[in-house]
Amino acid sequence: MIRAENIFKNFGDQVVLNGIDFLFEAGKTNLVIGKSGSGKTVLLKILVGLFKPTSGSVWYDDIDLVTANKTSLRKLRMQVGMLFQGNALFDSMTIEENIRFPLDMFTHMTLKEKTDQVNFCLERVSLSGVNKKFPSEISGGMQKRVGIARAIVLNPKYLFCDEPNSGLDPQTSITIDELISDITKDNNITTIINTHDMNSVMEIGENICLLEKGKLAWKGSKDEVLQDKNEVLHDFIFASPFLQKLIENSK
Amino acid sequence: MNLQLFYHFGNYILWLGQIFKKPENHGMYYKETIRQMYDIGIGSLPIVFLISIFIGAVTAVQFYYQMAGTLIPPYYIGYIVRDMTIIELAPTITCLVLAGKVGSNMAAELGGMRQKEHIDAMEIMGVNTSAYLVLPKIIASLLMVPILVCAAALIGILGSYIASVPVGLFTSAEFIKGVRSFCALQCIYDVGQSSHLRIYPHKCFMLSGLFCKRGKYRVGRGQHKSSSV
Numbered sequence: 046m047i048r049a050e051n052i053f054k055n056f057g058d059q060v061v062l063n064g065i066d067f068l069f070e071a072g073k074t075n076l077v078i079g080k081s082g083s084g085k086t087v088l089l090k091i092l093v094g095l096f097k098p099t100s101g102s103v104w105y106d107d108i109d110l111v112t113a114n115k116t117s118l119r120k121l122r123m124q125v126g127m128l129f130q131g132n133a134l135f136d137s138m139t140i141e142e143n144i145r146f147p148l149d150m151f152t153h154m155t156l157k158e159k160t161d162q163v164n165f166c167l168e169r170v171s172l173s174g175v176n177k178k179f180p181s182e183i184s185g186g187m188q189k190r191v192g193i194a195r196a197i198v199l200n201p202k203y204l205f206c207d208e209p210n211s212g213l214d215p216q217t218s219i220t221i222d223e224l225i226s227d228i229t230k231d232n233n234i235t236t237i238i239n240t241h242d243m244n245s246v247m248e249i250g251e252n253i254c255l256l257e258k259g260k261l262a263w264k265g266s267k268d269e270v271l272q273d274k275n276e277v278l279h280d281f282i283f284a285s286p287f288l289q290k291l292i293e294n295s296k
Numbered sequence: 297m298n299l300q301l302f303y304h305f306g307n308y309i310l311w312l313g314q315i316f317k318k319p320e321n322h323g324m325y326y327k328e329t330i331r332q333m334y335d336i337g338i339g340s341l342p343i344v345f346l347i348s349i350f351i352g353a354v355t356a357v358q359f360y361y362q363m364a365g366t367l368i369p370p371y372y373i374g375y376i377v378r379d380m381t382i383i384e385l386a387p388t389i390t391c392l393v394l395a396g397k398v399g400s401n402m403a404a405e406l407g408g409m410r411q412k413e414h415i416d417a418m419e420i421m422g423v424n425t426s427a428y429l430v431l432p433k434i435i436a437s438l439l440m441v442p443i444l445v446c447a448a449a450l451i452g453i454l455g456s457y458i459a460s461v462p463v464g465l466f467t468s469a470e471f472i473k474g475v476r477s478f479c480a481l482q483c484i485y486d487v488g489q490s491s492h493l494r495i496y497p498h499k500c501f502m503l504s505g506l507f508c509k510r511g512k513y514r515v516g517r518g519q520h521k522s523s524s525v
């Protein structure tokens with residue numbers, strides 16, 4: 046469980062986050078949705094501690110991330126996995142070395158144990174036989190999977206995904222979403238996903254938080270999305286002309 | 297303006313504290329150091345070779361013409377070349393060239409990693425990025441630069457030999473006599489000087505690379521800043 050308490054963030058004069066309060070629950074896929082530029086990435090980076098908020102606090106169960114010192118922060122970080130918007134795979138390393146990197150750094154396993162763990166994670170994300178390839182030699186969807194495999198290799202308690210399906214076709218997006226959702230359920234992880242993709246919202250949105258101009262505009266689950274009369278939410282969901290046409294026709 | 301200076305200096309001191317923390321995993325740091333040593337050492341060998349061979353050659357030929365017709369014996373040229381390359385030219389020119397080449401390479405590498413979020417990714421895994429990305433580079437350059445300087449001095453003397461003896465400016469025996477005459481303790485001084493000269497510019501490069509903000513324009517700027525330090 047991660048709790049954001051009254052988070053403000055400014056860059057110079059620009060107010061990006063303006064008082065966010067939200068509870069991200071364990072064992073559920075928590076979604077942060079909103080238009081591009083609404084502050085999703087900034088919020089996620091504050092939650093993992095890459096940015097310090099101007100004010101407010103972030104609670105990981107009972108540890109306050111904002112006031113924690115560097116050493117306890119690093120300890121906490123070992124329980125955190127993150128999938129970046131641009132994957133951030135190390136491009137001078139093979140897929141296997143990429144996934145093995147956290148194991149090399151923090152564990153004292155033998156090479157065989159590490160390789161087994163890497164293969165287990167690769168199978169978990171339905172990839173195998175790409176161990177010796179480089180990130181530039183596989184497709185975008187496969188890179189995302191490798192990113193997920195690297196994020197879960199140390200069995201994290203918290204998983205963060207920044208737009209896991211941007212730049213992917215709808216079918217691949219859904220498999221990635223389901224994969225993240227399954228991993229969350231199987232290991233009872235607190236998962237936080239940034240997305241602007243309505244398909245993901247309807248597919249895996251168990252606990253949704255809608256950002257608009259740095260404020261929390263709406264919260265709820267995928268079952269409440271369509272019933273709710275919230276204007277911001279409505280505008281966000283029915284932005285596509287295709288949907289608007291469908292609605293007009295059905296009336 | 298003045299306060300800014302204190303701010304940066306304070307940041308620098310805090311950053312140094314992070315670099316010399318205990319490594320998470322000695323094996324990984326060792327591997328990275330070896331890789332950096334290879335990059336800095338072997339990677340810079342061609343350019344060091346090219347520059348020092350010409351420095352030596354030009355020194356010998358130039359001094360031969362300057363001293364023609366004087367009473368100074370020709371073997372002095374060997375002596376002059378030895379001292380000039382070892383004391384001054386090899387360390388200074390090699391360090392200047394390496395500062396440009398290796399330094400901006402490092403800044404570009406770190407800047408690129410910052411921009412592609414590699415540094416953030418490592419930070420999130422819990423890696424002490426200041427240490428892991430910088431300490432191996434400092435150790436590698438502390439070890440490799442003196443070796444490169446020694447190689448440069450040797451190659452310089454070889455260059456002067458090639459440029460003077462085969463064309464008959466003086467004999468091989470005279471040259472070697474010159475090189476071996478008087479005290480040769482400067483070698484030690486030379487190694488000391490080079491490692492001293494090197495560490496400061498290096499740290500500046502890495503600082504500007506590591507902290508360069510995201511974005512291509514900034515990457516270029518970080519690189520530029522570092523090569524003009």
Ligand SMILES: Nc1ncnc2c1ncn2[C@@H]1O[C@H](COP(=O)(O)OP(=O)(O)O)[C@@H](O)[C@H]1O
Binds near residue numbers: 081083085086087
């Ligand atoms: N490092 C930064 N420095 C200054 N402004 C930033 C920085 N990161 C993000 N911003 C600003 O914050 C706002 C929200 O950005 P972001 O969180 O990336 O949006 P998105 O919801 O698309 O992920 C943008 O207007 C951007 O200009």
Ligand SMILES: [Mg+2]
Binds near residue numbers: 085086130
């Ligand atoms: Mg974003």
